[in-house]
Amino acid sequence: MTELLSDSDLIERIFGHIDNNTTDLGDRVWREPAENYRSVARFEAEIKLLRRLPVAYCPSAALPEKGSYVARVAARTPLVAVRGDDGVVRTFRNACRHRGMAVVEGEGCARSLTCPYHAWTYGLDGQLTYIPGDEGFPGLDPKEHGLIPVTTEERGGLVFVTQKDPVSQGALADLPELIAPEQVVFDKSEMVDEANWKLIGETSMEGYHIRSLHNESFYPYGLDNINVVETFGPNSRIVFPFRRIDKLRDIPAEKRRLQGMITDVYQLFPNTHMSVLSNHSIMIILEPVTPTQTRWEIYRLSNKFVDGAPVDLTAAKRDAGFVSDTGLIEDRQAARSIQAGLEANANSHFTFGRFEKGIVHFHATLDELLANQA
Numbered sequence: 001m002t003e004l005l006s007d008s009d010l011i012e013r014i015f016g017h018i019d020n021n022t023t024d025l026g027d028r029v030w031r032e033p034a035e036n037y038r039s040v041a042r043f044e045a046e047i048k049l050l051r052r053l054p055v056a057y058c059p060s061a062a063l064p065e066k067g068s069y070v071a072r073v074a075a076r077t078p079l080v081a082v083r084g085d086d087g088v089v090r091t092f093r094n095a096c097r098h099r100g101m102a103v104v105e106g107e108g109c110a111r112s113l114t115c116p117y118h119a120w121t122y123g124l125d126g127q128l129t130y131i132p133g134d135e136g137f138p139g140l141d142p143k144e145h146g147l148i149p150v151t152t153e154e155r156g157g158l159v160f161v162t163q164k165d166p167v168s169q170g171a172l173a174d175l176p177e178l179i180a181p182e183q184v185v186f187d188k189s190e191m192v193d194e195a196n197w198k199l200i201g202e203t204s205m206e207g208y209h210i211r212s213l214h215n216e217s218f219y220p221y222g223l224d225n226i227n228v229v230e231t232f233g234p235n236s237r238i239v240f241p242f243r244r245i246d247k248l249r250d251i252p253a254e255k256r257r258l259q260g261m262i263t264d265v266y267q268l269f270p271n272t273h274m275s276v277l278s279n280h281s282i283m284i285i286l287e288p289v290t291p292t293q294t295r296w297e298i299y300r301l302s303n304k305f306v307d308g309a310p311v312d313l314t315a316a317k318r319d320a321g322f323v324s325d326t327g328l329i330e331d332r333q334a335a336r337s338i339q340a341g342l343e344a345n346a347n348s349h350f351t352f353g354r355f356e357k358g359i360v361h362f363h364a365t366l367d368e369l370l371a372n373q374a
């Protein structure tokens with residue numbers, strides 16, 4: 001299990017940074033070719049890699065009951081994840097074994113999955129259970145026409161899917177418990193931006209832009225360029241302290257509570273970001289659509305209970321609205337602007353400095369894994 005910093009060690013590290021006007025630093029500067037944000041060949045290699053890693057698909061809490069399902073495209077593959085009668089989550093390629101229509105769309109709960117085209121019906125375990133007019137298909141063995149499964153694993157409150165021949169353990173290496181059973185999904189949304197998926201991901205992996213980009217949104221509450229950055233396996237954790245963390249100085253060390261004093265961002269390699277705020281958490285999966293277009297899959301969850309008391313859902317929704325109406329808009333604008341700006345051909349490379357340690361770790365890992373699968 002990962003040894004991420006304890007709350008008390010994190011608080012001490014943050015106080016040290018505030019007192020000395022420092023931040024966590026990486027050990028190197030990274031130059032990433034700008035072409036990697038628009039090249040079709042690079043994009044195809046990344047899609048291939050996304051299919052060969054365990055990649056977060058949705059929170060377990062999005063599949064709360066037997067029969068709950070979530071259908072969507074992941075790494076350009078239509079999939080559907082379903083919780084079975086035995087409580088186990090299974091994922092299938094979302095293509096009917098008759099003539100290939102998606103058997104289900106969106107999210108919901110069902111006792112079986114019935115294809116809309118001719119009503120071939122599948123059990124929650126993917127077995128083909130019913131063919132209307134089956135005399136029209138002499139010799140067809142239903143056992144050989146179940147939905148095609150893909151490897152699925154629930155870990156740390158998330159559902160991970162590996163589509164084929166894994167090249168590495170990916171995000172599952174040392175994954176901490178990220179979502180507790182009492183947390184509930186209170187909002188699910190999607191949006192599409194004209195930006196490469198990595199440009200969007202990079203916006204949540206460093207705190208060097210808080211004062212500048214988020215001057216009137218996050219900066220009044222948060223510190224600029226004071227972060228704790230830890231890496232674990234291919235993943236990273238970036239802690240963004242709020243100004244109010246200073247209040248903890250007056251509280252005895254053993255009574256200090258970190259919740260509400262930071263935004264805790266877990267970057268799960270390669271395309272998932274789990275941000276834990278005061279009252280709610282946001283799980284974002286960045287689905288690459290084309291080299292220059294990305295679909296966001298966003299789940300908002302209530303936070304863990306604090307001292308046994310449920311988190312106030314009204315406060316969670318209010319905070320979630322603030323983030324998406326302010327800082328998130330600014331991050332999205334930055335990513336889209338960089339994408340459009342590639343056409344200026346001003347930069348052969350982008351330079352990530354020592355403050356941007358989480359991003360350097362991301363690119364180094366991505367390069368290594370792409371090289372492994374070549």
Ligand code: FES
Binds near residue numbers: 096100119120
């Ligand atoms: S394509 Fe699904 S029943 Fe025909």
Ligand SMILES: [Fe+2]
Binds near residue numbers: 203209214327331
């Ligand atoms: Fe940002």
